[in-house]
Amino acid sequence: MQSNDDRHEDAQLRGLLREWQVADAPPSLEQRVLKSCTPRRRAWWRFLFTGYIRVPVPLVYVLAALLTVAVWRVTAHAPTRPCVADAHSTTEGRASESRPASRCDHPLPGVC
Amino acid sequence: MTDSDFRDAFHRHKDTVYRFAYRMTGSSSTAEDVVQDCFVMFWRKPEAYHPERGALRAFLLGVARNLVLKSWRRERPHAMLSDALEDQSYAGRPFDFAAQERAEAVKRAVLLLPPPQREALILAEYEELSLEEIAAATGAEIAAVKSRLHRARGNLRKMLEPLFAMER
Numbered sequence: 001m002q003s004n005d006d007r008h009e010d011a012q013l014r015g016l017l018r019e020w021q022v023a024d025a026p027p028s029l030e031q032r033v034l035k036s037c038t039p040r041r042r043a044w045w046r047f048l049f050t051g052y053i054r055v056p057v058p059l060v061y062v063l064a065a066l067l068t069v070a071v072w073r074v075t076a077h078a079p080t081r082p083c084v085a086d087a088h089s090t091t092e093g094r095a096s097e098s099r100p101a102s103r104c105d106h107p108l109p110g111v112c
Numbered sequence: 113m114t115d116s117d118f119r120d121a122f123h124r125h126k127d128t129v130y131r132f133a134y135r136m137t138g139s140s141s142t143a144e145d146v147v148q149d150c151f152v153m154f155w156r157k158p159e160a161y162h163p164e165r166g167a168l169r170a171f172l173l174g175v176a177r178n179l180v181l182k183s184w185r186r187e188r189p190h191a192m193l194s195d196a197l198e199d200q201s202y203a204g205r206p207f208d209f210a211a212q213e214r215a216e217a218v219k220r221a222v223l224l225l226p227p228p229q230r231e232a233l234i235l236a237e238y239e240e241l242s243l244e245e246i247a248a249a250t251g252a253e254i255a256a257v258k259s260r261l262h263r264a265r266g267n268l269r270k271m272l273e274p275l276f277a278m279e280r
Binding site for chain 2: 021034036
């Protein structure tokens with residue numbers, strides 16, 4: 001339990017401590033803090049050049065598989081060019097009526 | 113936390129955090145840095161504050177207190193901020209107040225207190241936090257806070273003895 005003297009000294013000390021007053025935060029601090037905490041606004045189109053997105057790894061697997069299948073299909077089932085000579089033989093009639101082409105206009109040698 | 117929540121918290125508590133940091137360090141530029149770092153941390157990690165554990169003011173003062181200790185460690189890497197070094201401080205030696213103003217004398221006396229006593233005294237006397245809030249902000253037991261406050265007041269009484277004598 002505190003004696004009267006102690007209480008008096010505490011009150012005195014408290015009064016003395018109150019004599020050290022500190023000013024409030026300077027106004028410039030507000031700009032400084034809010035500037036560093038508020039996200040800067042950027043033009044939306046800048047995202048097209050500088051932005052990035054996070055993609056889940058399973059989605060990357062799926063996209064890679066789809067790309068592989070697409071490439072395989074394109075290369076395996078690419079239509080071959082019909083031979084000019086074959087085209088001649090089919091359009092000119094039956095085999096019995098066929099005769100060697102007298103003139104060949106194909107630019108590649110050996111085709112006719 | 114929305115932008116307006118943050119602004120509201122900043123406007124309500126910036127002066128408290130600033131005054132605490134200033135009284136702990138005696139430097140306005142360090143106090144400004146502490147306020148900035150404190151609120152930037154709060155903006156980035158609002159989930160670090162748990163309302164059920166206490167008021168936002170006490171939480172922010174706890175963050176500011178850690179930032180002050182961090183700045184001390186940066187400036188004086190070998191200084192330990194424990195009670196073990198209390199006896200090596202200048203606390204308890206009387207001042208010569210001949211050319212000193214009273215407020216300046218109080219400031220110097222408070223700044224000469226060992227950090228654990230200083231933070232407890234500032235939070236109790238100037239920011240009027242309860243013992244529980246001081247314990248939460250400083251990460252100390254309530255008994256330790258009481259003891260630090262008691263020793264801080266005793267040291268201040270000794271240091272400010274000439275001022276008390278003038279008042280009598």
